[in-house]
Amino acid sequence: MKKIIYTTDYSNNSIAALKYAAAMGDLLKTDVIVLHVYPPSEEGSGKKEVRKMHQEKLLEFCKEHLKDKFDSTEISVAAVKGANVAHAISEFVRDMNVYMIVMGACGTSTFKEVLVGSTTKEMLGASPFPVLAVPADFNSDKVEKVMFASVLADEDINNLAELINILAPAKPEINVIHITHKDEEAAAKALEDFKHRVTQVINYENLTFRNIYSFQIFDTLQETIDETKPDFIVMPEHREKNELNKVIIRDRVKRMQSCTKVPLLSFPPAL
Structure with missing residues (x-):
């Protein structure tokens, strides 16, 4: 067990x-x-x-x-x-x-x-x-609304499936958000492609997807948390061949962990 x-x-x-x-x-x-x-x-x-x-x-x-x-x-x-x-x-x-x-x-x-x-x-x-x-001042045990910050990678699909398995008893609403600076048409196509890949392996009704357009990923993420008030945040780490990108992604997760107002779950990168 x-x-x-x-x-x-x-x-x-x-x-x-x-x-x-x-x-x-x-x-x-x-x-x-x-x-x-x-x-x-x-x-x-x-x-x-x-x-x-x-x-x-x-x-x-x-x-x-x-x-x-x-x-x-x-x-x-x-x-x-x-x-x-x-x-x-x-x-x-x-x-x-x-x-x-x-x-x-x-x-x-x-x-x-x-x-x-x-x-x-x-x-x-x-x-x-x-x-x-x-967070030290967090005092709720609700898991009704979850925000999953995605980069639309295949790893995210695996992590999403694991998250749904873990939280199955709570059956929460899971909102997948993707913060992007791509033009709207290209970003919409990328999100639709990701949704299609997700539905091939995951059957979960309470799942939504959303693009948010911004160059300021960290600040926008924090603003979105403040606006939507999730009970739980998920920020997976990802495999990166580029060492600089790897450092940037890990730093972003650590910055969020430092200032988060609600519990933050981070999945390790796939081997």
């Missing part, structure tokens, strides 16, 4: 992500593993003792913030050692069957919480599974 992995350093920035991970676990009828990565320097007092201490601390963290929604049969805890948090998380999930890794998004100012955000950004480039970044 696929699981949800939620990672925390016990900071306030990660509390909303814990609640969202628990809600997603309930929605998907799957287990949630709450994971903490501690530095090797802590093992001076004994490996087993340190791990047990963190497991107990994680349980208290979950009980405190989930309250009556905490269920020990559905939520388990794990603590692992790692000098690099993102690498340790990737190693932990390497042989698992995982829906997504849920983490706190950036947006706060304390040093510890900036570290959480930095780890989330690093995971966007390292995780073999989708990464869900949840």
Whole structure:
């Protein structure tokens, strides 16, 4: 059975992500593993003792913030050692069957919480599974309207199919948007071609497609989020042979993760 992995350093920035991970676990009828990565320097007092201490601390963290929604049969805890948090998380999930890794998004100012955000950004480039970044002040568990930012690539079709599979219990409205600076006729033709390719492999009624014309992709995307108020945003990463384009695309996803007001899911690029 696929699981949800939620990672925390016990900071306030990660509390909303814990609640969202628990809600997603309930929605998907799957287990949630709450994971903490501690530095090797802590093992001076004994490996087993340190791990047990963190497991107990994680349980208290979950009980405190989930309250009556905490269920020990559905939520388990794990603590692992790692000098690099993102690498340790990737190693932990390497042989698992995982829906997504849920983490706190950036947006706060304390040093510890900036570290959480930095780890989330690093995971966007390292995780073999989708990464869900949840803003610190987010307090809803609705998944009724989803915005999928697409570049009309074949990878997007695969990610869209996986997204629909993941969110099948919620049956949300999924709005596929494509921000483009092409002329209107060419852009409309490209979108129609993409829709045709999607319908060849995906049968989902609650799916819409829309072109938005702009040279300012990041700003326009943010404005569209503010206007449409989705419950959930999806921004897949894509394979890029051109290293500069690869950096630009990844930076765009990370910028969105830093300022998003709603949960943002990023699929890793296909191998």
